[in-house]
Amino acid sequence: MTDAPYILYGLPHSLYTGPARAYLRKQGITFAERSPRAPEYRAQVMPAIGRSIIPVLVTPQGEIVQDSVDIIDHFERVGPALSAYPESPRQRFLAHLFQLFGSQGLLRTAMHYRWSYYDVQAAFLDHAFGVSGAQDDPSRGAMRKMQSYLPGLGVRPDTIPLIEQGYGDLLAALEAHLSVHPYLFGGRPSIGDYGLFGPLFAHLGRDPVPADLMKRLAPAVFRWIERLHAPDLDIPDMPEAEGWLAGDAALDTLEGLVAEMGAEMGAELGAKLAALEDHYQRLAPVDGDPVSAKPHQRTIGQAAGRYRGVPDEVGVQPYLLYMVQRTEAALGALSAEDRRWADDLLARNGLSAIGTPRQARVDRRHHIEVWARP
Template sequence: MTRPHILYGLPHSLYTGPARAYLRKSGVAFVERSAREPEFRQQVMPAIGRSIIPVLVTPEGQIVQDSVDIIDHVEAAGTALSAYPESPRHLFLAHLFQLFGSQGLLRAAMHYRWSYYGAQGAFLDHAFGVSGAEDDPSRGAMRKMQSYLPGLGVRPDTIPLIEQGYHDLLAALEAHLSVHPYLLGGRPSIGDYGLFGPLFAHLGRDPVPADIMKRQAPATFRWIERLHAPDLDIPDMPNADGWLPGDATPETLEALVVEMGAEMGAELAAKLAWLEDHYQRLAPVDGDPVSAKPHQRTLGVTPSRYRGVPDEVGVQPYLLYMVQRTEAALAALKDADRAWADALLARSGLGCLGEARQARVDRRNHIEVWARP
């Protein structure tokens, strides 16, 4: 028998979720193993240079790290259910949703997980494998996760806005997913998988935010179930068939983009400006690592605004890696399509996408590096 792929991850991991869901939908034979297993520490970590998930190990021994790259690896090999839409407009939207899921929802996802630890501690302790011992290393991992909140802009004055933003996002998703099984019709795109990460692992699984979702947005919770199924799982929407026809962009879809802009637009512009300034001052050589250590995720902090409130947030170079993918899809749009996209971005407060900048991030040998033209 052919050996299966091995997906190293964890059930509650935000970035493992998209990879797992995509592999199931694509019919890829795989087994999922915990990143706590000795093989991960002894064989995978030395190869990738850091402890990070998800990681896919192919039957041939090739290692692919990051859910985005895992999806692209399978796509390159060929799949009957591609996650990349054929319409240029839909492809751009799919990348935009993937960017938002990867970056724009981190604040809400981490807030609802850790700010409500007192209300869902037993669930999280179980997820992280915490024992009764005070020196259990899992407790240290949880404390480290909690320490990220200030850098994500989670503070007493922003928490009410974060929670209102979550309710507003669920309302926008519910309006669309009550009519369509997936974002772009009857099949999932990279945009669905991108949003699935935080909306499943944190917001749709942890008790406090999951209860809100189930009560206020049942169609959104049903979308989560669909994405985790090995087939399309649309018996309740039997007339859905393939992508939305033509270049259709329903009002509910564009309203979702507007809500995304309200959540991350100002912060995205501030982070991109900080990264460009940092790049210009640093003047790196092509291939230089973006950070001093492979596991270092944040390069600095920048002042910003969150839903009108002054804010200060950490800047991760991985953001630029995701932005570049979205901007490539934007640059591929022509004439009326580009005019439509520019107008949508401007209306949504996401006009920073597509602006000229020299800073670029690539991934080589499993780490992010500066890339010069």
């Protein structure tokens, strides 16, 4: 698009940086990736966005775009070389659904495998986070902060066996599909691929314990990770794959992934969305009010629900609603026949909370999440 480089502030081990980086590479966009520890990030970017967060893209014109989803859409609006939005309405809806799953539904699994197994992968993680031997090293403090999030994500002794069972089920569902197709919807990556890539690359495909499981149990999934990180389509082993799948082919093999999404996050999704609606009704915010007291505060309360049949209480993030709304917009754009298909798919897999009427809405303005009123 231009010879002038874009600047992507991110880190290799960052879940949300991965999709943005992979997308930029696939589009052939010239960019330089820099750490948020860089002086210009603190001097120029943080004052503009009001918080320390990654990824952040700075365009050659000085425009700032924050969040991997918005970075991808920034380039989709100006005409990418390889659009990440499938042409088929059903495929496009599923792509949104899988983007939601990767962005929100796999946080528990990703954080569990990273931090519950810290003792056996400490050397790798210390290197990734740039930890020195000093006890007061800021990077060490950042790691301790990440570990402190586990209870709020529902990672506890009674849920850990279920989390690990779910990871195995997820790998099996993906393996069944990616053994036949290079990407979710054929020969090119979608927003669904990029969304799932975030946790499956940064945490589960790099950290030693889950990556070893992936390589042994799901080699096609690991190969998919390699493809997404390559600068081209990288399909010499599947040369017959070209473009999007014709019609709605292969949607049946993807239902296993939808079923795993429902098992992993379906019950809690309803509880979290209900908690957000209740909070919104009690708060009665003005349009544009920040969703939290501080820009860096991501959780605004707790929701009691169930995780794979076990009672659970987890933190509620307004950003979840931002992602659900994107999926619901794709759902609402379907024809009557396609909408019946989608509603039935969601209902069969415990995901009927998607598409449920509510008044609460979240928008992003000036780089932070805000409440949006009609």
